[in-house]
Amino acid sequence: MSRLLHTSDWHVGHTLHGHPRTEDFDAVLAEIVAIARETQPDLIVHSGDLFHSARPSPRDMLRALRTLAGLAAIAPTVVVAGNHDSPVFFDVFEVLTGPSVGRGLFFVGRYRPADEGGVFAFDGCGGQERIRLAALPFVHPNRFWQQSSSGPSYGDYAKGMRELQAGLVKAMREEYDPDRDVLFFTAHVYVTGADRSKSERAMDASFEIAAEDLPDVSYTALGHIHLPQAVRSGTLTARYAGSPLAMDFSEADQPKGVAIVDAEPGRPVRVRIRRLTSARRLARFEGTLDQLRAEAAEYDGTFLKPLISGEKPDVALHQKIAEIVPHAVIIKPALAEEAATDAVLDFDPGEEPQLPDAFRAYLAREGLTDADTQAAVTAFTQLLNEVDHEAPPPVLAHELLRAALDNPWTETS
Template identity: 55%
Template sequence: MSRLLHTSDWHLGRSLYRRSRDEEFDAVLAEIVSIAQESKPDLIVHTGDLFDSPRSSREKLRAVRVLDQLAAVAPTVVVAGNHDSPDDFELLRYLTGPARGRGLFFIDRFREPEDGGVLTFDTCGGQQRIRLAVMPYVHPNRFWERSMVFGTTHADYAAAMRELQARLTAALFEGHDPKRDVLVFAAHVFIAGTEPSNRRHKGDCERHYPLPAADLPPVDYAALGHIHAPQPVAGVRAGAARYAGSPLQLDFGEAGEAKSVVLVEAHPGRRIGALPRPLTSGRPLVPFKGTLEELAARADEYAGAFLNAQITGEEGDAHLSRKVAEIVPDAILVNAVAAQDASPESVLGTGLDEEPDLSDAFGAYLTERRMSAGSAQDAVTAFTSLLGELDEEDPPPVPAEELLRAALAHPWTEAS
């Protein structure tokens, strides 16, 4: 029997209302290492968004330290997600990869099968093998052409991705021995029909174009990343494709989600077993809406939790946060607002002399302008997507700019 441990979407460096979550990350990563040491998998796969942003050297050190511990248990493969920098992954691969005698494999960008797109790992003393095809996040702009004035469509993207996957799948099945091989596909991709944690996540994912579940390769197990809510993929046979999800509740859209890694057990030629292993180290994120009296009656529920409180029947003055903090001293108060009239300062949970997160600041402004909650969330989603484009190595095309470039490259001259 071959065994695989699947984890994903760590988003190292993520904060919550500007509060560090380093202690939580350290605790949950230690929990993942402990699960690996106890379960002794033959292969460990991380399916992308190792980092929340490519900017922090401290997070790179945290990642490498933990991945080193995992690689001491089993070969560990990390595919780049849309939040990861391919250049950073290439550097990490050079510094820590197999060429340095270590069992860490950083997959920085799409690679052809002969160039690291398909990997083979012996298991069970060489009696079995896990054959792994890897698909890091592929930006839609990769398939944009100058002739396509309005950019890549969903159909174009799906067709192009099918072509890439077909090349990997053909190599995966080349020399396939059904009595010996377990076939695995690891990808950072949004599969249509899966459920992101909230409206903001859904808008972000759809910007990266959903692909139909039917397009997944016919493998024993598809290890997927990008969606933060752990879940199986509908439309494929039971257990054959799963999102491992994020290891912590990263924002209040994920409040209440049970987090996990996935332990996969597979015999060649038989249906695999995919068992989520719960992760318990993270602080819960708890929203509350009600009166101060109702909050006091439930205060014990919020010990150790991040609390986002909307208080009814109160004025949104400077004393509200203090009142809430006195009622729930064991909670970490990230937000306390009057439910009917939220001010920018109370929404952000910061003084106006501090620099807020831009998305939070924009959301506070919309709240002040009394925009409905649904419309405000949609506007913040679009705003956050535009900010995200600034971090893209391959920024979205501007059709007018491309047409101008083409005109300058081929100037029109009057016929003589």
């Protein structure tokens, strides 16, 4: 029996409304390494979005690479790039820490044909089995840009992805031994119908693939969506591992974890989810300050988003809450009365549309044709996907100053 550990969407460097999450990343990444050490997989796959920004800070790169090195010391570890990751950085990581220096750590920053490293082979079950893995990182829709008589446009994304995938799977099946080989596939992609979180970047529906287009292999390790979930299509076994941390309060109640996949040639796989519990909880509170005081222990050590009722507007509201729950990180405290007075939306904020949907509705109201609306929404979505919506790029001077403050030099006599 061969064993795979599937993790994804770490988003190292992510902040929550400006609050760094260094402690949470350190805790949850150490927890993932501990689970790998306990379960002893034959292969570890990270299915993309290693970082939250395409230009991670040196500290975030060090945090991620140290964790991956710890995983690679347990089993070969393959990391594919997600849409948040930089293919160039992945190329650098491959040179510095990849198999050429004997560390069992493999980075796939951009699509590679099978003969250029898109398909891997590893020993499984103590050498009695062979694991073959096809790796498909995030593929930007620009790859399928085409020029036609009617002007430039995006080609059929799903069709293009099927062709790239088919080449990898065909090569993976060459010399396939049904009594010995276990086939895995990993991709960073949106699958139509999967449940999304609000923390994910908007993606136009034309840049999705259907579940039935995924390959018929023992297990498909998916990345992109933060909510852990299985993807259903016939007998297909595919899963989003999800993010190890809740990225925002829309994910506050989502269980986070890694997938442990046990596979044998010619038999259905067994998937177990190992919960990740070491990160601080994201919690909402609605009620009076007296109610919060009575329940304070429940919110100790959390990221707390409070909505307070029964109080008059007061600039000291944040301080009052902090005195009740001194070990919580207070996120955007608000008064319920103010929230009700200021409400201008005619829908539940929990059902707020994605920006591309809102833009599409606006263009329709302005009288644009369906074709022009689709072209504009496609371009708008691409611009959204090019921008890191929360984490600004690191400033070198700030990083150097922080390093100096953390490691002060003292003269010794």
